[in-house]
Amino acid sequence: MTAYLYSYLVGGTVFAIGLGYAAKQGYVGFSGRKLRNLLLSLGVVLFFALLQGYLQFAPMTVTPAKAYTGGAEEVLKEGAHVRGTTLDYLIVAAYFGLILFNGIHFGRRQKTTRDFFFGGQRFAWWLIAISLIATTIGSYSFVKYSEMGYKYGMGATQAYWNDWPWFPLLVFGWLPLLYFSRIVSVPEYFGRRYGPKVRLWATVYLLIYLVGYVGVNLYTMGVVVNILVGWPIPLAALVVAMVSATYVTIGGQSSVIMNDLLNGVFLLLVGALIFVLGASYLGGFDVLWHNLPRDARLAFPNFNQDPKFPSVGIFWQDAFANSAMFYFLNQGIIMRFMAAKSLNESRKAATVMMVGLMFIGALVVASGGLVARAFTHAGVLPEVPAQQAFFVATELLSHPGIFGLILAAMTAALMSTVDTLVTAVSAVTVNDLYRPYFRPEATDPQLLRAARISALSVSTIGVLLVPVFMQFDSIYRAHAAFTAAVTPPMVVALLLAVFWRRFTRAAALWTLAGGLVLMAASMLFPAMIKPFAHGVPGGDIAWNFLAGMREQTFMRACYGIVCCGAIGILVTLFTRPEPAEKQRGLVWGTINDALRHYKGSPGRESKVTRALGRPQPLEQRLPHFGSADLEGVRLSESLARALDARVGDLLYVTDPRWWTGGLHSAHVIVAEITAEPGEAAVALDDATFRNVVGKRGDRPVRIEKLYGSAPEVEGAA
Numbered sequence: 001m002t003a004y005l006y007s008y009l010v011g012g013t014v015f016a017i018g019l020g021y022a023a024k025q026g027y028v029g030f031s032g033r034k035l036r037n038l039l040l041s042l043g044v045v046l047f048f049a050l051l052q053g054y055l056q057f058a059p060m061t062v063t064p065a066k067a068y069t070g071g072a073e074e075v076l077k078e079g080a081h082v083r084g085t086t087l088d089y090l091i092v093a094a095y096f097g098l099i100l101f102n103g104i105h106f107g108r109r110q111k112t113t114r115d116f117f118f119g120g121q122r123f124a125w126w127l128i129a130i131s132l133i134a135t136t137i138g139s140y141s142f143v144k145y146s147e148m149g150y151k152y153g154m155g156a157t158q159a160y161w162n163d164w165p166w167f168p169l170l171v172f173g174w175l176p177l178l179y180f181s182r183i184v185s186v187p188e189y190f191g192r193r194y195g196p197k198v199r200l201w202a203t204v205y206l207l208i209y210l211v212g213y214v215g216v217n218l219y220t221m222g223v224v225v226n227i228l229v230g231w232p233i234p235l236a237a238l239v240v241a242m243v244s245a246t247y248v249t250i251g252g253q254s255s256v257i258m259n260d261l262l263n264g265v266f267l268l269l270v271g272a273l274i275f276v277l278g279a280s281y282l283g284g285f286d287v288l289w290h291n292l293p294r295d296a297r298l299a300f301p302n303f304n305q306d307p308k309f310p311s312v313g314i315f316w317q318d319a320f321a322n323s324a325m326f327y328f329l330n331q332g333i334i335m336r337f338m339a340a341k342s343l344n345e346s347r348k349a350a351t352v353m354m355v356g357l358m359f360i361g362a363l364v365v366a367s368g369g370l371v372a373r374a375f376t377h378a379g380v381l382p383e384v385p386a387q388q389a390f391f392v393a394t395e396l397l398s399h400p401g402i403f404g405l406i407l408a409a410m411t412a413a414l415m416s417t418v419d420t421l422v423t424a425v426s427a428v429t430v431n432d433l434y435r436p437y438f439r440p441e442a443t444d445p446q447l448l449r450a451a452r453i454s455a456l457s458v459s460t461i462g463v464l465l466v467p468v469f470m471q472f473d474s475i476y477r478a479h480a481a482f483t484a485a486v487t488p489p490m491v492v493a494l495l496l497a498v499f500w501r502r503f504t505r506a507a508a509l510w511t512l513a514g515g516l517v518l519m520a521a522s523m524l525f526p527a528m529i530k531p532f533a534h535g536v537p538g539g540d541i542a543w544n545f546l547a548g549m550r551e552q553t554f555m556r557a558c559y560g561i562v563c564c565g566a567i568g569i570l571v572t573l574f575t576r577p578e579p580a581e582k583q584r585g586l587v588w589g590t591i592n593d594a595l596r597h598y599k600g601s602p603g604r605e606s607k608v609t610r611a612l613g614r615p616q617p618l619e620q621r622l623p624h625f626g627s628a629d630l631e632g633v634r635l636s637e638s639l640a641r642a643l644d645a646r647v648g649d650l651l652y653v654t655d656p657r658w659w660t661g662g663l664h665s666a667h668v669i670v671a672e673i674t675a676e677p678g679e680a681a682v683a684l685d686d687a688t689f690r691n692v693v694g695k696r697g698d699r700p701v702r703i704e705k706l707y708g709s710a711p712e713v714e715g716a717a
Contacts, residue, residue: 170327
């Protein structure tokens with residue numbers, strides 16, 4: 001069986017299951033908006049199937065290889081060689097200063113934990129999408145995927161182009177429950193679903209995952225700086241941690257999102273620049289493409305022959321375990337989805353990110369390696385160490401200043417990932433450890449202070465973990481070994497909890513605890529993985545923990561998912577189901593219960609209506625509503641008629657300038673509608689008036705009705 005066919009058979013099964021859930025929920029069908037959703041979903045899988053099929057099977061012209069005859073000696077130096085010029089490093093320093101200022105500036109309004117963790121749930125889809133791709137592209141991405149791009153060509157894109165199986169389950173299953181249930185953290189979800197014991201296990205798992213990820217990213221930046229200027233790896237990691245911790249501690253999620261807008265655009269532009277410079281050097285994009293050997297253009301280089309990069313292993317470790325963890329459980333990504341102004345905006349961000357930006361992102365992160373591979377084939381470069389390919393190619397291409405921009409892009413990549421992880425750890429620490437176990441009655445200022453302390457603490461722990469990751473022979477292997485070992489129990493437990501109502505508390509506990517034992521055992525006895533290894537060589541070492549981690553690095557994910565799934569299913573079948581009342585708003589099919597929980601009254605997803613209204617300050621405070629503690633507002637009769645709004649409806653009030661992205665906005669509930677005729681107006685309390693209107697006086701604001709107060713009809717997308 002080919003790797004291409006295997007990926008689309010197994011991945012297609014997951015995709016079909018998700019589409020079935022979406023159909024039962026009423027999101028997809030054969031008419032109206034349901035048909036649109038169906039075509040969108042099928043378009044996602046068709047896009048990647050055609051793209052990867054073309055790379056895998058289409059006949060292609062390849063330029064004959066040429067031998068290297070000299071000319072690149074300056075960039076091939078190692079050791080004491082400092083890459084770049086003083087101007088390049090001044091540009092990097094200036095960029096550090098810019099993101100530090102930007103983060104502090106946009107974090108000035110963070111007064112509550114809701115603002116700190118979710119940015120007030122007010123941002124537009126395009127801001128969230130760019131922020132998501134900036135978070136996805138870490139500094140380790142440039143280094144490790146360029147290394148893999150040099151060795152395996154377009155096969156390095158697998159990690160970014162194999163997320164499509166999760167699209168229906170994410171967009172039509174998890175996101176509605178996540179957004180409306182107002183879950184601050186994934187462990188909180190497990191706590192609501194199953195109680196404190198399961199929540200504690202989930203907290204431990206998630207903190208290990210997030211803190212370890214911080215360490216991987218800081219280690220990567222240390223390696224980068226070490227290659228560039230010779231600084232010790234721990235010192236470089238410490239400097240980066242100090243900068244990111246500063247603006248995250250002050251600004252929280254708003255700082256992260258606004259910095260990631262800058263970083264995301266910068267990353268995509270610089271990645272494209274590397275391709276443009278490479279093509280210009282060789283004489284055109286067609287020349288660059290034709291100088292990639294045919295085996296470097298394969299979407300799936302091999303099925304199971306190469307244990308260092310088997311496509312079947314990449315599929316299970318990255319497309320299954322890591323992608324599911326990324327979209328469904330990664331606290332930093334979840335906080336991005338939750339920061340959107342509405343569920344619809346969150347869906348748009350997920351769709352654009354998964355289909356459009358991940359497609360571009362794969363090429364961006366592998367750009368240095370692909371260009372270096374083409375240069376080697378064309379005789380511009382000799383064979384170079386794969387881990388040096390990105391730096392050799394970009395320095396060869398770059399004039400002073402341009403190389404500095406590329407280094408600043410790597411800095412941006414690192415900062416965008418680390419800042420997300422730091423805020424994520426803060427959210428989990430405060431919501432799932434500090435409040436439930438240490439200060440249940442803590443006030444919001446106390447929780448905010450604890451969040452900032454935890455942000456500083458995780459940065460410190462991340463620096464201390466750097467020497468641990470230095471024990472691995474490459475960043476790619478360190479990252480893969482870490483995610484394959486940690487993610488399967490959490491992934492299985494969450495997916496079964498969300499999409500299988502029968503899944504019980506005992507089964508969740510056994511999946512997490514038993515999964516931990518099984519994953520640890522596989523590191524002592526890697527031979528346990530062989531029945532799941534699909535023929536990938538390796539797995540014979542025993543009784544050596546670190547050596548066992550390096551055996552079957554990728555297929556450990558398959559072993560973990562299958563075994564944890566078996567535990568969850570078997571224990572569920574022999575234990576009593578959870579009461580239906582405990583499942584409302586937390587499992588598929590109960591989205592309207594989650595919406596009621598969110599806004600304080602029944603509602604359904606419906607078409608958004610918009611109108612402009614004159615903002616006015618309220619004379620006295622009106623009641624607040626729902627679990628989100630949403631402010632009550634007063635509408636004029638004419639504005640209520642324009643919006644088709646009634647008392648109890650959820651509104652989004654924002655500065656009408658689209659490019660602000662929702663920075664000046666708020667969610668409110670219609671508490672009163674005036675009977676007197678007059679101009680379209682909305683009366684807001686003082687805090688919301690200052691946030692939305694600011695110094696713009698009484699200029700009109702845009703009001704959107706998001707979810708109507710209608711009878712409960714599941715799934716009107």
